Amino acid sequence: MKAAVIVYPGSNCDRDLAVAFERAGAEVTKVWHKDTALPAGLDIVGVPGGFSYGDYLRCGAIAAQSPITRAVIDFTHAGGHAIGICNGFQVLTETKVLPGALMRNAGLKFICKTAGLRVATTDSVFTRAYDDGQVIHLPVAHHDGNYVADPDTLKALQDQDRIAFTYTDNPNGSVADIAGVLSENRRVLGLMPHPERAVDAAHGGTDGAAMFRAIAGLVAPA
Amino acid sequence: MQEPEITEDLIAAHGLTPDEYQRIVQIIGRAPNFTELGIFSAMWNEHCSYKSSKKWLRTLPTDGPQVICGPGENAGVVDIGDGQAVVFKMESHNHPSYIEPYQGAATGVGGILRDVFTMGARPIAAMNSLSFGEKDHPKTRQLVHGVVEGIGGYGNCFGVPTVGGETRFHAAYNGNCLVNAFAAGLADADAIFYSAASGVGMPVVYLGAKTGRDGVGGATMASAEFDETIEEKRPTVQVGDPFTEKRLLEACLELMASGAVISIQDMGAAGLTCSAVEMGDKGGLGIRLNLDAVPQREDAMTAYEMMLSESQERMLMVLKPEKEDAARAIFEKWDLDFAVVGETIAEDRFLIVQGNETRADLPLSELSSAAPEYDRPWAETPPAEPLADVPQIDPIDALKALIGSPNYAAKQWVYEQYDSMVMADTVRGPGRGAGIVRVHDTGKMLAFTSDVTPRYVRANPKEGGKQAVAEAYRNLTAVGAKPLAATDNLNFGNPEKPEIMGQLVGAIKGIGAACAALDMPIVSGNVSLYNETDGVAILPTPTIGAVGLIPDEDALIDGQVREGHVALVVGETAGHLGQSALLAEVFNRADGDAPPVDLDAERRNGDFIRARRDWITACTDLSDGGLALAAFELAEAAGVGVVLHSAETHELFGEDQGRYLVACNFDQAEALMVAAGRAGVHIETVGRFGGQDVNYGGVSAPLEELSALYRTRFQDMFG
Numbered sequence: 001m002k003a004a005v006i007v008y009p010g011s012n013c014d015r016d017l018a019v020a021f022e023r024a025g026a027e028v029t030k031v032w033h034k035d036t037a038l039p040a041g042l043d044i045v046g047v048p049g050g051f052s053y054g055d056y057l058r059c060g061a062i063a064a065q066s067p068i069t070r071a072v073i074d075f076t077h078a079g080g081h082a083i084g085i086c087n088g089f090q091v092l093t094e095t096k097v098l099p100g101a102l103m104r105n106a107g108l109k110f111i112c113k114t115a116g117l118r119v120a121t122t123d124s125v126f127t128r129a130y131d132d133g134q135v136i137h138l139p140v141a142h143h144d145g146n147y148v149a150d151p152d153t154l155k156a157l158q159d160q161d162r163i164a165f166t167y168t169d170n171p172n173g174s175v176a177d178i179a180g181v182l183s184e185n186r187r188v189l190g191l192m193p194h195p196e197r198a199v200d201a202a203h204g205g206t207d208g209a210a211m212f213r214a215i216a217g218l219v220a221p222a
Numbered sequence: 223m224q225e226p227e228i229t230e231d232l233i234a235a236h237g238l239t240p241d242e243y244q245r246i247v248q249i250i251g252r253a254p255n256f257t258e259l260g261i262f263s264a265m266w267n268e269h270c271s272y273k274s275s276k277k278w279l280r281t282l283p284t285d286g287p288q289v290i291c292g293p294g295e296n297a298g299v300v301d302i303g304d305g306q307a308v309v310f311k312m313e314s315h316n317h318p319s320y321i322e323p324y325q326g327a328a329t330g331v332g333g334i335l336r337d338v339f340t341m342g343a344r345p346i347a348a349m350n351s352l353s354f355g356e357k358d359h360p361k362t363r364q365l366v367h368g369v370v371e372g373i374g375g376y377g378n379c380f381g382v383p384t385v386g387g388e389t390r391f392h393a394a395y396n397g398n399c400l401v402n403a404f405a406a407g408l409a410d411a412d413a414i415f416y417s418a419a420s421g422v423g424m425p426v427v428y429l430g431a432k433t434g435r436d437g438v439g440g441a442t443m444a445s446a447e448f449d450e451t452i453e454e455k456r457p458t459v460q461v462g463d464p465f466t467e468k469r470l471l472e473a474c475l476e477l478m479a480s481g482a483v484i485s486i487q488d489m490g491a492a493g494l495t496c497s498a499v500e501m502g503d504k505g506g507l508g509i510r511l512n513l514d515a516v517p518q519r520e521d522a523m524t525a526y527e528m529m530l531s532e533s534q535e536r537m538l539m540v541l542k543p544e545k546e547d548a549a550r551a552i553f554e555k556w557d558l559d560f561a562v563v564g565e566t567i568a569e570d571r572f573l574i575v576q577g578n579e580t581r582a583d584l585p586l587s588e589l590s591s592a593a594p595e596y597d598r599p600w601a602e603t604p605p606a607e608p609l610a611d612v613p614q615i616d617p618i619d620a621l622k623a624l625i626g627s628p629n630y631a632a633k634q635w636v637y638e639q640y641d642s643m644v645m646a647d648t649v650r651g652p653g654r655g656a657g658i659v660r661v662h663d664t665g666k667m668l669a670f671t672s673d674v675t676p677r678y679v680r681a682n683p684k685e686g687g688k689q690a691v692a693e694a695y696r697n698l699t700a701v702g703a704k705p706l707a708a709t710d711n712l713n714f715g716n717p718e719k720p721e722i723m724g725q726l727v728g729a730i731k732g733i734g735a736a737c738a739a740l741d742m743p744i745v746s747g748n749v750s751l752y753n754e755t756d757g758v759a760i761l762p763t764p765t766i767g768a769v770g771l772i773p774d775e776d777a778l779i780d781g782q783v784r785e786g787h788v789a790l791v792v793g794e795t796a797g798h799l800g801q802s803a804l805l806a807e808v809f810n811r812a813d814g815d816a817p818p819v820d821l822d823a824e825r826r827n828g829d830f831i832r833a834r835r836d837w838i839t840a841c842t843d844l845s846d847g848g849l850a851l852a853a854f855e856l857a858e859a860a861g862v863g864v865v866l867h868s869a870e871t872h873e874l875f876g877e878d879q880g881r882y883l884v885a886c887n888f889d890q891a892e893a894l895m896v897a898a899g900r901a902g903v904h905i906e907t908v909g910r911f912g913g914q915d916v917n918y919g920g921v922s923a924p925l926e927e928l929s930a931l932y933r934t935r936f937q938d939m940f941g
Contacts, residue, residue: 010465015645109638139643141641
């Protein structure tokens with residue numbers, strides 16, 4: 001499987017995401033933000049956590065305008081798989097690849113801890129390895145992870161079974177405890193928690209490893 | 223612009239004494255102009271010159287087979303085997319943080335990260351040691367919120383995990399909070415970069431962010447006491463930009479890998495002045511700077527302002543001329559300023575040119591080497607008053623008082639604001655003794671701790687200094703690490719007062735003795751003096767940051783206690799209650815001497831823990847709050863109750879040094895007892911883990927109730 005990880009100048013989880021993909025058997029290319037095209041023959045693109053362009057404005061707002069992000073949008077519109085983690089989720093909502101928005105945490109503070117997540121759907125490449133309703137534990141680390149969506153969008157997400165994960169103990173005020181959502185074609189996942197920080201026993205938990213194994217095993221080569 | 227005339231007032235405003243001014247006149251053979259006066263004041267203030275402490279700092283042990291580079295560079299470098307090195311330092315940003323807590327703390331983190339990557343190392347761990355005033359003091363809450371957010375705001379964005387630290391509260395910090403930031407990085411041992419320039423006519427290159435007027439005079443400000451005019455000093459605090467720092471890191475590491483860098487120095491205190499003088503002085507060269515070429519953020523900056531600006535996220539390098547284009551391309555890739563602003567020259571001159579005019583022309587080496595050095599009078603701290611009677615107290619009530627105090631309540635409100643897991647190598651984050659990160663792609667791990675007990679240092683500077691090092695040694699040992707080396711961040715009051723100087727001298731003597739005995743040389747450090755407001759000094763606070771190596775997973779001690787585990791104390795308990803947390807928090811007393819530190823016993827007990835690691839599931843050092851607090855913390859972390867046999871206040875809450883609490887199963891406990899007997903190590907069974915209560919000497923409370931108190935108190939006070 002071929003994966004690409006986008007590197008904005010302020011990305012700081014790009015290496016972590018690449019390592020998680022590689023551990024699952026993927027061949028990973030890092031793609032610089034000034035590039036205008038993704039590598040050919042790509043199976044999935046990962047938009048990593050961090051602070052893309054400093055995020056002094058709205059998180060992900062400037063990244064949404066960057067040359068490589070245009071290529072990511074096109075890739076998803078053409079049916080490509082993508083995962084946006086933390087800042088990557090913020091970028092994917094800013095670009096409207098995923099619905100909703102991520103606001104400042106309800107407590108107004110950055111929060112870093114391990115959070116309990118309920119697997120809300122197993123109907124996607126990303127969540128297929130889990131059981132429906134299973135509770136897994138992944139680290140969260142964000143200042144702006146408070147997911148909001150208007151009532152119609154929320155209803156659509158619920159009706160179409162596109163809520164991927166919910167928090168068991170909502171840390172940031174997200175509507176309907178939402179921690180991650182899928183695109184309409186179920187090929188793009190955005191989530192605030194960091195599965196790449198839980199792929200190895202030394203991390204204190206390996207609940208994220210199943211996601212990467214599932215991605216590596218189930219994304220068919222193009 | 224007309225430069226101001228040099229008057230007595232202007233000299234005093236630059237923090238220079240009349241004697242020091244006369245020395246300047248002697249050195250250059252004439253009166254300095256305004257810019258030159260500024261340059262001298264920047265080089266000769268306490269912060270940059272260590273003029274009050276140098277004599278004593280020289281006595282510290284700084285060598286060892288593991289040391290690649292000791293004090294004097296941007297950070298210390300220590301061998302961790304396999305051709306790799308850990309690069310680390312701790313530095314204070316106290317004065318700026320008190321004036322403007324968010325930016326002061328943020329730029330403190332930025333400065334220490336830059337110190338580390340200037341040496342060619344990628345930062346892999348950060349810690350911070352924070353001291354605030356009483357919880358009810360009107361300033362404290364704002365400082366706590368601002369400092370914690372500032373540290374998080376910078377470190378989280380930069381992308382370094384914050385894995386440990388301390389947060390303390392005491393009335394002595396009401397007028398001066400302390401923010402001590404630690405960073406460690408990883409480098410190849412044969413690819414360390416130093417500040418000494420070499421070669422004549424080499425380009426001096428300016429990298430990073432543009433220069434503005436922020437922080438002009440900051441280092442001088444940090445070398446003065448505070449009074450009621452403190453608010454006026456806000457403009458001397460710099461503003462941090464972690465996004466630029468992150469790009470500067472990546473660009474510098476890329477540039478270093480390209481082979482273009484001869485020498486490099488970050489622009490910290492007194493920015494362009496200090497960095498240029500440092501590079502020239504170490505290389506035995508002069509430097510000529512053309513200020514017109516310096517990237518500027520503001521219009522019409524004077525030479526004085528540019529030379530003293532402390533704008534953040536800037537570096538100065540001496541480059542190989544033939545690689546200049548390649549270097550420029552790397553910086554353009556990261557959208558950072560890159561400008562050739564001068565060159566190295568053969569003459570011993572620091573020549574500053576602006577608009578075709580010479581703004582300063584000074585003998586470079588003497589700017590640094592002729593800085594005054596004082597043998598300040600000091601008075602030995604008198605022996606502490608003897609400990610008065612300590613009444614027996616209900617041990618559970620006493621435990622509740624401790625874990626309900628801001629000093630000993632769980633600090634997750636603080637550390638959950640820091641990203642402790644970025645880089646995905648964190649094995650153990652904040653909140654449980656030493657923090658641990660993996661050395662990426664190897665089986666090795668590094669452990670980090672920061673320690674000091676200021677109450678002890680005040681009562682007995684020498685024993686207190688020893689204790690800070692010994693506690694760091696124990697915290698590293700308790701996770702199975704072999705302590706490698708340490709960095710010292712010495713925070714004291716006004717050294718011109720003999721009693722304060724006496725504290726500094728005593729503490730350094732103690733630190734030196736402990737570092738020598740425990741084989742933990744000091745490889746870097748920082749001194750912060752004049753931490754006084756209206757003549758009232760902080761508690762003497764020599765913070766020790768230390769690093770240990772865990773060679774492989776088998777050596778790591780990171781288990782949780784389980785139902786049925788035996789609780790053993792390694793090391794001798796005499797029941798020392800002088801200067802204890804119990805006295806301070808429960809009885810509001812500060813009498814008695816600090817606990818004595820037996821360095822031989824420290825070493826013996828530490829070696830025993832590491833040697834018998836296989837029989838130890840969980841381990842913690844005994845420090846503040848003694849056995850009672852340590853046993854509670856181990857039990858609470860695992861959600862398992864604990865029974866301690868003793869009901870004696872001095873046995874439960876005494877703070878005798880050299881001790882560890884160990885949890886293991888019965889067979890292992892037996893084996894440990896036998897091995898300890900052979901090794902001459904004192905060990906005793908003190909109780910067991912299990913059940914759902916905390917039971918000390920027959921008095922008990924449900925763990926759940928105590929845990930709720932412990933976990934919510936800090937949030938209730940500051941949230």
